[in-house]
Amino acid sequence: MESLDQITHLILDMDGVLYRGSEPMPRLGELFAFLRERAIPFMLVTNNATKTPEERSKQLAAMGAQVLPSEILTSGQGAARYLLRQYPAGTKVHVFGMPSLRRALAEEGFVLADEDVKVVVASVDRDLNFEKVKVASRLIRKGALFVATNLDPNIPSEEGLVPGTGAMVAMLAAASGVSPIYIGKPEPILYEIAMAQMAAPLATTAAVGDRVMTDIVGGKRAGLTTICVLSGVSDRAEAEAAGTDFIFEDIGHLLDAWRAALSAKAS
Numbered sequence: 001m002e003s004l005d006q007i008t009h010l011i012l013d014m015d016g017v018l019y020r021g022s023e024p025m026p027r028l029g030e031l032f033a034f035l036r037e038r039a040i041p042f043m044l045v046t047n048n049a050t051k052t053p054e055e056r057s058k059q060l061a062a063m064g065a066q067v068l069p070s071e072i073l074t075s076g077q078g079a080a081r082y083l084l085r086q087y088p089a090g091t092k093v094h095v096f097g098m099p100s101l102r103r104a105l106a107e108e109g110f111v112l113a114d115e116d117v118k119v120v121v122a123s124v125d126r127d128l129n130f131e132k133v134k135v136a137s138r139l140i141r142k143g144a145l146f147v148a149t150n151l152d153p154n155i156p157s158e159e160g161l162v163p164g165t166g167a168m169v170a171m172l173a174a175a176s177g178v179s180p181i182y183i184g185k186p187e188p189i190l191y192e193i194a195m196a197q198m199a200a201p202l203a204t205t206a207a208v209g210d211r212v213m214t215d216i217v218g219g220k221r222a223g224l225t226t227i228c229v230l231s232g233v234s235d236r237a238e239a240e241a242a243g244t245d246f247i248f249e250d251i252g253h254l255l256d257a258w259r260a261a262l263s264a265k266a267s
Ligand SMILES: [Mg+2]
Pocket: 013, 014, 015, 016, 017, 209, 210, 211, 232
C-alpha cells in the first residue's frame, strides 16, 4: 500500500495504541468518530485476555470511544475459536488464567475442568499461586495439549510494564517440560479471524500496533500493511528495522496523516 487513503479496513491493537493502562491516548474519540464517518470497518485485536470484549467496550466508552463488543477480539476468544477447529464443543479444557478467559472458552461450548482434560489454555493470572501452577503443569505432563493465549512477557500499565502471559507460561513450560502452541500475535491467527469477520481484502487492510515483535511481525506474517505507533512499547529504530510500512508518534498523528492523504487525493 502506497498511501493511507487506500485503507478500507483497519485492525487496531489496544494497549499502548488506544490507551496506556487506564489513561486514554489523546484524540481517541476523534479516531473512532473518523472511522464511523468514513464507514471504515475496524476490529480491535488484542493479545490481552484479562478482560472480556464487553468489559473492554465499557472501558473504551468511559474514555469517549464507541466500540461494540463484537468489534473486539481477544486472544482468549481466538484460542477458543482455534480449538474448535480440532475439538468438538463439550471437550474438557483446563483454564489457567483470569475469569475472562474461562468465559471465552465456556461461550464456545467447552467444558471447564481440572482433571481428564484434552487441553490446557494458559494466560496471565493475577491471582497466581503454587497450587494453580502445579495442577496445570501436571495436566500438561499427562498429555493435555498446551495452548498459550500469547507470548508477551509483560503488559504496559500506568505503573510501567507488569508481568504478562509470557512470563507465566514460561513457568508452566519449565515445570511441565513442554512448549505451548501460541495463539496471539505474532502468530497470524487473530488477524485472520478478524479479517474473516469483516470480509476484509488483504490488499487494503492495515494493522496498527505499538509492539513490533507482536503487532508488526504478526501483521507482516498475515500479509497486511503495517502501521506502528510509538506511544507504547517499541521505538522508531525497532519499527524501522522491522520494515514497518508507516510509523507515527501516536494515533493523533496517524489521523492527521490519513486526513491529509484523503484531501490530497480529493483535490
Ligand atoms: Mg499493544
